[in-house]
Amino acid sequence: MTALATGLGLTFRVMLRRKVTVKYPLERLDVSNRFHGLLALPIDPETGNDRCIICFQCERICPDRCIHIEAEGKGKERVLTRFDIEMDKCCYCGYCVEVCPTEAIVFVPHYEASIYHRGRLLYDLDDLRRSAPKEPIARGIVGGGPR
């Protein structure tokens, strides 16, 4: 009888403590600002374009060869015509972010990347630019300090 009371006493005490778990779809955890989430090509507000200088370094370093870049024109008129990332192949290693000389490709702290159709995992130029306008999935992620 006393054992039962002691046991239940402990249960009640633990029940009033701060919870360890999170009710996931309702509450979301913040991730750190170094988090390897989705890749994005942010728009530079000064030029209204992305910062890619078409050096192909990210395409070359990618261990899974999931980045495909094509460009047209010569000299200053050189423009990106294709910048595809196959996010289903991507292993989130971050080498592309590391080698990029102009910080054109960055990680966005967005971790809900699963999708119903495989075709939609092919991110083209528009998708990559769009995913950069921060759509924060939790509080205080983008630009936020350490949690």
Place this chain on the structure above:
Amino acid sequence: MALRTEELMLNMGPQHPSTHGVLRLIVTLDGENIVDVQPDIGYLHSSVEKMMEHRTYVQNVALVDRGMDYLIALNNEEVYCLAVERLAGIQPPERARYIRVIFSELNRIASHLVWLGTWAIDLGATTVFLWCFREREMILDLFEKVTGGRLHHVYFRIGGVYADLPEGWVEECGAFLEYFLPRVDEYDQLLTENPIFLARTRGVGKISRADAIAMGASGPVGRASGVAYDVRKAAPYEVYDRMEFEVPVLEDGDCFARYLVRLAEMRQAVRIIRQALRALPGGEIRTRVPMTMKAPRGEAYVHTESPRGDLGIHIVSDGAETPYRVKIRAPSFNNLYALTEMMKGWKVADVIAILGSIDIVLSDVDR
């Protein structure tokens, strides 16, 4: 009429919740007693050794993360980077070597926590599982703040580490260690004197010292059988020669001894991390190594003490950007075959207890 009995061959796995992956065990039974066990592997072959021949030295860091043992990504990166550094004669800076020690020891704790939790749940102790994963989550959070990844980090680089520790991380890590040590005592209280747990583990699955050596069992499995061998002591790498720690060795060689060894290893890992945090020097974290590095012609073998045992990697280079041949000596593979010796004469119900106690990861067995 005499009653005729015959041996029964039972397939366990490849889909079985307690094989921790896809392992098929061909168990020969005489009634309920095990006569023979043959592990059948190859269901999780990732061909990582071959894939590494087609990727550059730098790209391979991302590959050893997940192609080998996925629970100890940082220990895999460490052994790979050490092997390439020995091959190419690169000396990483002091601070990077301390950071590597801190992270591989944290990963050792995380790996042992997964093992303890899943093994305890195999034996019917559900609470330990939840508690272990609660603490492991904190370690993964610590990893995420530095590396950006939770399981697969790609943090160690040839010649150092990728990024420096963020502001305040050292204090956070210290605070975690303060929190963690009493938790190990809690697991100890839950399990070590639990009569059900003792009945399932004490004296079960014994392997003698001679057999453990003959089967090539290393790490906690070997040390629980009295093989006092730890690569961190026997052939110190990184800065382990400056660290003070003990190598827990027990003589019993049963499941319970393997449990005690791993519990003691978690405490020793805390001790190592504390020393490394205190002695962490400033300065550079990375030697400049070009992204398209070429290793000189030659070969190198490096082995380290991973949470599962003696993890070695042998790289042969013909002077190109990619390795010519890579061979990984995986501890899980050898420990798995020590299983055949451990299981003889025990009952069907003990298969789970013994299999869990050797802590294999199937992607490490197959590579």
